[in-house]
Amino acid sequence: MPAPESPSEAASDDAVIRLGLIGDNIAVSQAPRLHRLAGLQNGRKVTYDRLVPRELGQDHATILANCAAQGYRGLNITYPYKEKVAALVRISDPIVRRLGAVNTVLFEPTGAEGHNTDHSGFISAYRAARGGTPPGATLLIGTGGVGRAIAFALVALDAAEIRLADHDIEKAEVLASELEAAKPGLRVTVGRDAAEISEGAEGLINATPVGMTGHPGSPLEASAITGAWAFDAVYTPVETEFLAVAQAAGLQVISGYELFIWQGVDAWKLFTGLPLDVARLRSDLAKTDPATS
CATH class of the missing domain: 3.40.50.10860 (Leucine Dehydrogenase, chain A, domain 1)
Known part of the structure; x- marks a missing residue:
């Protein structure tokens, strides 16, 4: 052949x-x-x-x-x-x-x-929605493949702080050390419970399968969904429970469909x-x- x-x-x-x-x-x-x-x-x-x-x-x-x-x-x-x-x-x-x-x-x-076009695609999706506005302190839920790509994209976008939430705390801690090495001085927080480390975050990101077809629900309880903007890597369905609650709370939402496109x-x-x-x-x-x- x-x-x-x-x-x-x-x-x-x-x-x-x-x-x-x-x-x-x-x-x-x-x-x-x-x-x-x-x-x-x-x-x-x-x-x-x-x-x-x-x-x-x-x-x-x-x-x-x-x-x-x-x-x-x-x-x-x-x-x-x-x-x-x-x-x-x-x-x-x-x-x-x-x-x-x-x-x-x-x-x-x-x-x-x-x-990895998740990395480049997230940067394009974020800039298309928010222009040159930096992400601010951002909570990232999920540190698997897409979470890692988005985490390093947040570094490229000059996030002031990144908070990593994952039930696999060791995996999150490894990513935290890699992010700190990539940008010395970057503040990175790690926790198992997303709600516990969400207070004061400007950006909220779901990088888990929660919310996608076959995995209903939200990765973050409604009372903890506050801030300036929210992104969901899930795009099937386009409107997830997480984004619906975020939009109702007044956050600017960026659909996973935008990442899918880019x-x-x-x-x-x-x-x-x-x-x-x-x-x-x-x-x-x-x-x-x-x-x-």
Whole structure:
């Protein structure tokens, strides 16, 4: 089988662009639609497969290897495999190496290369909503793959303080030490109970699966949802219980759908190097899925 296309080769011929998503609970993911619509903008056919390990009877490492052998251009990676896949691929970007989590893998002739567009996508989503306003003291609930990407994005956005809440306190403490090393002098607080360390926070972020389809609820009790802004990494559904309460409390809310859009835009650029009209992409997604309109 010929080697997978490089971005320049992908943009220069009419070969099908084969993509996929490794993750659990991804039946309602809009990633396949996003990339197929991106392909249509460029007159290219895109196939995009949902690859659920338990349904395929294979582990994530086997699926990754099989896709590389079967001519896939690349894969997106979602919960709970971002950190696991990071250990299986080459990571050239020092920021992504520090994150220790990847959500995008390219199959290059030299091997599988890991990237993280959650990191870049969150920065774009935040700036689109809040401009140059810094995040302030921010509570981040969940320190897994997407949480790590957002935590380092908060450093890039010059957050004054980051509070990490996770039931796995050791994992949160490791991230705290990494953030302090990345930005000496940054104040980082760690706790198991999000509500206990939420007082006075300007920003509230949910980076857990709580609130997504199949995992109802909110990661933070309503009485603790105060501040200036809130973001939920969950985008299925677009309006989560967490964001609904935050909006009712007067906070500026940023939907996980914004992260979905921007990380997808960045992933498409990595996969293909082809241009993308983001306004048209949003419009096309809304037309094909009334839930996003």
